[in-house]
Amino acid sequence: MTTAYVADTGVFVRCGGPDNDKFQRLRRAIRQAGVSLRIPQRVYEELGGDPAADEYPSGNLPYPDGFEEGWIVVADELDYTNPLVSTVMDDARRFIANETGRGEDITEKADTALVGLAAQLLETDQADHVILLTTDKPAGRAAETLLPQHGFSGRLEYRYVSVEYLETITADEFR
Template identity: 40%
Template sequence: MSAIHIADTGLFVAMGQPSNRRYQVVRTFARRNDMTFVLPERVYDELTVNAPDVETPPVDTAIDEGWARVAAPLGYTNALVSRTMDGVQRYIANADDRPADEIERADPALAGVAAQAFVDETADHAYIYTTDTLAGEGAENVFASEGYGDSAFSRWSFRPQGANGVSE
């Protein structure tokens, strides 16, 4: 089996346009390591909103180049997918002291894509690339409670760089 690499909106926002060095470094890394970043549909939707100053969204360029793709629709009827998404949503809501229905839907979808890959047996390890610490922690906690633990799940968080190259 293999790993699935799941990307949140923040990864592509931090990379910027294909002409940016950060974008080029991530593209080169993905190609050299034969990686494909998988985006939940909700993340893709966030990245492709109509921006009048962008002719082709950077995520579409990555998809065209073959190092990113949009995940298949999630199987919400699958118990693991449903429990995972609900659990991450509750984790974020509790940690942030907000009602669960105010939690951004893309955050639980990150873990949902991992759960779907585990159910479909297309991956035995998942990496989630996100700027949202609570989404990553929530996924780790939920997967640990589902018996996947650290051996089957990892999280990589990063902070987007400001215009001056310093983490925000």
Template identity: 45%
Template sequence: MSDPFDPFQGTVAWIADSGLFIACGRRQNNKYAALERFAAQNDLTFVIPQRVYDELGEAPDRSTPGQTPINSAIDAGWVRIADAPDYTKGTVSRVMDDVRTFIARSSNRTEDQIEKADTALAAVAVQLLEEGACHICLVTTDVDAGEGVVAALGANGLENRVQFKNGFELIDEIT
């Protein structure tokens, strides 16, 4: 495998999983503020699959109704919801299947126990690469999902175009 690419050079799309936002907490939390500042300083927008948004969209009791932390991030422009991938494309469906298989093997779970949001990360990665992104920086707190997306893209002709960044490590680096 080649050296990792610089996630701040060229056309890099940043995809994030729910775990990153859950780990940051509410808008008043310093981790949330640090993530927002990180996005602004690096002029990047985190792209999330619809399934990730659905996971995060439920307003916690202490949130202002209709204004969850993820909605605040979307309104501020540093997070956006990806367009729905074309699941009829062979690469999209193969990559999703490969991620599901990878996670099941590495976590000793059956494939039907794998969260659909985990495979959606891979589908969005393929979509963004096909739309012109040179590379993907995938930020998730789920190591199996991150490694699975990297392996699946590599197995489907998209090697060296995705980098997995552990969300907990990113939070530690920016706070």
């Protein structure tokens, strides 16, 4: 069974910079488990990356070692022409807006991209299972709620990345 790990911007923000213990603990756990964190291109942009650059990472990115070492990977562009991806992202935007009481037009595009990437990975058989690591509870609940409605029951797990989670994370979390 192939498991893909998808992470949002908040995971890296909550870790702090590369010199922070939480960041190093996450790095060590991911590398020891032999997996990588996939991030949507929107998350890459939020982290300061330039998607127009010829190669990753770009100069402004605060986590270049993660990309160079291969434990952080920018996922392929989302296929917005795929009806599943576009529908799941639209549904996620509405779900998150309803959960937060904010308008759909101010819902973070990176949050909906997390759900879209999970759907795309599952539908294209790039993964049998997706674990979504996020600090955004509404986005996590959207993924847990919406993906089963599109035939992916039991194939997504949402993990809320709290400070405590990062302070105790080990490679076992990714095996």
